[in-house]
Amino acid sequence: MIRRTLLALTLLAAPAAAQQAPIASERATFRVTTVAQGLEHPWGAAFLPDGSMLVTERPGRLRRIGTDGRVSPPLAGVPQVEAGGQGGLLDVALAPDFARTREIFLCQAASVEGGALTRLVTARLSPAGDALTGLRRILDATPAQSFGRLHYGCRIAFGRDGHLYLSTGERNERARAQRMDDLAGKVIRLTRDGRVPADNPFVGQQGVRPEIWSYGHRHPQGLAVNPWTGSLWEAEFGPRGGDEINVIQRGANFGWPVVSHGREYWGPRISRDTAAPNIAEPAHVWVPSVSPSGIAFYDGAAFPGWQRSLFVAALNTPGLVRLTTEGDRVTGEERLLWGQARLRNVVVGPDGRVYLLTDSPQGAVLRLDPA
16 A cells, blocks of 8 residues: 555656656556646546647636647636536537537536536637637536535547437436436437437437437446447446446446445445346446546557557546457456556547546646557
């Protein structure tokens, strides 16, 4: 434990662009480079065409980090957020045609009449890259909840079909994950302008929200498209144990809280069952928990041995998980930087490097470089 603590302090205290000693993993040897620091709970990240990054800070700021590691002042025009508890400014994603439209999407916690909820908005990044313009609300994951500031979910991904997928948490109110007139605890599928695609599974069903693509989710903070199969993968916090990786299926029920591998924080099992008829089974489960947040498939050239891996940012135990995959199956697991820093997100850069966001009041952007 003392050694892990010292490693973490060394890692996070390193100056910008500082490199650590080489680390040998199963299929690659790499160094950890500190790219930028001084970020307050960085949460979401997206690379711009020029190689710079947009990074959200949970209290409600959006910054641009240059290829030289320089951190910009907060961008103007960012929406007001509900920053209590686990809420705030969360994910950021570029539109598939960003180079032409400069459109970005943000997911946030928002305060509305009746409480707080998960909200999806869109805006355009100014030509100078220092402000958002034309801010517009796309979706509120209603109904609002008057109590608690937990489990917003809030990850964004674009599928091969061009549609936008959004994960929402059940706001720590378990029954909401199974309620079909409720957008909490779901994966939602929309056109990029917020309309419901005609082929969504529950379109036209009375009492069912047509935006729902899948349901029965607890707190999904990871969402990524498998570049080899086109399927959508999701990472989801369990309670005490029972974290999941799911391959999302159209109209599927993923079971929370009807089935679970997890336990209450005070000990008892959540459910007697870990599987049941008509409930989709996870592709991978962790007991005990690793608290999985952002996920990213590796398809870069910098680390050939990591091809077809799914990286998972882990908060507790802090570190980085690398899952090997074949098609839509998980075939193995390796743990990297274990016990060193809470990781909120992982993204693959256009340079083929792996970038990590550390979750702390003095958070950093780290980069894994080939040694």
